[in-house]
Amino acid sequence: MSGPEDAILDGARPPAETLSLFGHDAALDFLGRAYQSGKSHHAILIEGPEGIGKATLAFRFANHVLAHPDAQSAPDVIAPPDPDSTHFRQVASGASHNLIHLTRPFDEKAGRFKSAITVDEVRRVGRFFGQTSGSDNWRIVIVDTADDLNRNAANAILKMLEEPPKRAMFLVLSHAPGKLLPTIRSRCLPLPLRPLSDPDLEKALKALGFEVSPESRSALFAQAGGSVSEALKLVNYGGLEILNAFESVLSQAPGGQQRQDLIKLAEALSAKGSDTIFAFFADNFIRRIEADARAAALNGDLPAGARMSELSSALKERIDTSVAYNLDRKQIVMNAVESYLFG
Structure with a gap:
């Protein structure tokens, strides 16, 4: 990884630069009406699975507010931003004096993004408010995502949510709002977003220049779960092939061939430059294990x-450790799959 821009998946566009948004018309209508009424909440918790457009929605709304700082004279319809406008160009380039995008910082020494948003990053927000304290403009903070806040950072954000500066707006994104501090959730107005429908997902992919072939359509949409980022991982990072290889390993009888295929899978997931596909596989594997745990409990098999x-839980911990210390992932995959298969 060479810099922060590498956080954007191949084929995707940074949310701040994205003009197209699909599947969230109702949320946009709500935000437009609430803002025009002058009763918009100072902190909005935009909830939903990863890759469905939460950050794009946040930037769309932020551009609307910056373009129409007087709420009562603002249109109640949030139109796509004007790419030629000064505020859009400033937001897209990260040079806006009225918006700060709070994300995990890039560690230049390690050559990768840190595993959490730290309290030092949140202090940047405090300086942002201090430097613009005499301004009558809206000052917008996009927290992307609150799931990444470590405990100290979460407590620091909480203090700001409890005592927000004048004309400050927080757009707080979360993939898993149930895991946030209850006090953070209680200070925000929840705005849940649903996964994209198949037609909306196809439109989003077409806007990125991808045509979904008829032969891959069913498998792609079934695995993507209404997420553009998941679809891109399936298409651009070999996700479908990885999942098919994993299913093949699970379906084989124990023995030499199964182990050979498992070794091939583990090597592919631990190869150089495989960070994205490793995380994709780990997320899918964990979801599968959690689904099996729920099914076993519902069937009365409590030990299983x-x-x-x-x-x-053990796999999540191993993955976090491997990311933090850049450990070899091959053995992690081998051990996890064998534990799943053989107990």
Whole structure:
């Protein structure tokens, strides 16, 4: 990884630069009407699975507010931003004096993004408000995502949410709002977004220049789960092939061939430059284990449910450790899959 821009998936566009948004008309209508009424909440928690357009929605709304700082004279319809406008160009380039995009910082020494948003990053928000304290403009903070805040950073954000500066707006994104501090959730107005429908997902992919072939359509949409980022990982990073290889390993009888195929899978997931596909596989594997745990519990097999829950927790911990310390992932994959297969 060479810099922060590498956080954007191949084929995707940074949300700040994206003009197209699909599947969230109702949310846009709500935000437009609420803002025009002058009663828009100072902190909005935009919830939903990863890759469905939460950040794009936040930037769309932020551009609307910056383009129409007087709420009562603003249109109640949030139109796509004007790419030629000064505020859009400033927001897209990260040079806006009225908006700060809070994300995990890039570690130049390690050559990768840090695993969390730190309190030092949140202090940037405090300086942002201090430097613009005499301004009558809106000052917008996009927290992307609140799931990435470490405990100190979360507490620092909480203080700002409890005592927001004048004409400050927080757009807080979360893939898993149930895991946030209850006090953060209580200070925000929840705005849940749904995964994209198949037609909207196809439109979003076409806007990025991808045509979905008829032969791959069913498998792609089934695995993507209404997420553009998941679809891109399936198409551009070999995700479909990885999942098919994994299913093949699971379906084989124990023995030499199964182990050989598992080794090939583990090597592919630990190869140089495989960060994105490794994370994709790990997320899918963990979801599968968690689904098995729920199914076992519902069927009354509590020991199996407990074992699957423990395996899920252990795998998450191993993955976090491997990312933090740049450990070899091959053995992590081997051990996790064998634990899943053989207990």
